[in-house]
Amino acid sequence: MSTAVVLGFMLLAMFGFPIAFAMGISSIVAIWMSGIDTSIIAQRMMYSVNSFPLMAIPFFMLSGELMIKAGIIERLITFANALVGRVRGGLAHVTMMSGAGLATVSGTAVSDASALSAILVPSLSKIYDKGFATAIVAAAANLGPIIPPSAAMIVYAFMAGPSVSVGGMFMAGVVPGILITIGFMLLCSWITTRRGWLVTGEPFQFKRLWIEARRSAIVLVMPLLIIGGIIGGAFTATEGSAISVVYALLLGFVITRTLKVSDLPGIIIRAAITTAVVGALIAFASVITYLMTVDLMPQKLSQLLFSFTKDPIVYLLLVTVLLFVVGMFLESNSAYIMLVPLLHPIAIQYGIDPLHFGFIFVLNLVVGMLTPPVGVVLFVVCGVTGVRMRELVSNIWPFVALMYGVLLLCLFFPAVVTTLPRALGY
């Protein structure tokens, strides 16, 4: 039955059916043909979404949007400019630091890509060619789901079950996130030097840095407060995300005063619709997961894999290849929701650390957001800036290669991922 459901789903998905509803249609046909009561679908859908931890997704999305509307990017940019604006590739470094800073308050790459593109590409295009300017922004935006908080990690932790905590996943992303940010900056220095682009920006001054640091403190303190509170056990990830919304509202209405009450419905509805897209995927996927469980699909798959290899590294490499292919054609949330319930339990049977596997899984799909043909971040950047996809894609490969380098580093040296969360008790 499971095989027929999966094949039916794939056929419908290939014909452009919305993925969530393709899962629902193939499931309802299988359930009807098996003689199971079809009300199981509504029950599974409701119970899968009835989750306190999942509420963190709309809250982090909302706080990210509110913070952008509150004008934090301008503050981050001026701070980063005071810090690294004068070195070679200065504005590229400013973009990377702004992307990393934005990633600490926003959990998604798409909203970051949209905001960074609109604000930074016009300035970047004056110094670099448009393809490189947009590639820098796309790469910086892709830090969003790696550096905590991360909506992708919340979805992963939810789908993986009790063996993975949201806080643990967040901490697993810190060291690789810093490595990728530094790697991107070094890459920008190398490319700008090689292409002979001029040094721009004002000379470094401690006084200016101090002034900008004070001005940006209200933004820089927020991730310490929220993530620190989650790690310290002061509140759960969901509570932390709700506090971040309140913080963003205070920032926008009281400190920067750029937020208006009339902005709120549009921002809330955007966050709600994005949540509904993820929610629909989770709800319909739970029906497929139920059918697969009834059919002992995870056990059959694990037997098949164990007959092929008993080496956890080979399993991780196989998953990486699978996600590379899947990431080229499937949107990342759909991949988490369909594949985590199948592949995560097998990883545990292989003796792989759940946080290690979780982070490798997330990073694979995050890189997929930068690779054509379904690189959602590329579409957003091109859509906002009007730059042709070909120009962007030809400049994005060095950044993709660097992310795969860090991915392989994390794959072969799990301590890069797991040391920090384990040291903090996860």
Place this chain on the structure above:
Amino acid sequence: MMSAITFSYDTQSLTGKVFRLMDMVFITAVVLIFGYMVLIVSAQVALRYGLNMSIDWADETGRLAFVWVVFLSIPLAASKGAHIGIDLLVDKLSPVMQHSVRQVSALICGALCLSIAWSCIELCKDQWDEKMATVDISVAYFFVAVGIGMLYSGMHFIRIAVTGVPVKSSGDAE
């Protein structure tokens, strides 16, 4: 205040006006329930550290609100074409075939949603007398959200099948 909200269908026809009105009701409900979610979860933390007390029903009503937000927003996402699909193969077809495939797709999705909405009626009847653990509210209200969301999603899909597919905007969903 709702001026920033846009609709991806003709709002001048009678059908369009009806859907616009219903969308506005759903949008208002989502904004209010979302606001409640933020308020109750953050108030829980504030009370825990400020007054050393907690609200027993915060978790349960927060989850109920979340289920309502998700299922009321699913039709809004459907109306904007925000639900994720793979268009690679369909885009290769002729415009006439593309239109036909998308109409059939919307019609089948609509039928699925309406059948789920129908099954929610029985589930609500079965569970109407069962109360939540911390508040005197029927647990059936969880299924009311699923039923209403699926009913309205079905209506939007059928409208799309009849009037045409909305143009997707990038960044609607990640």
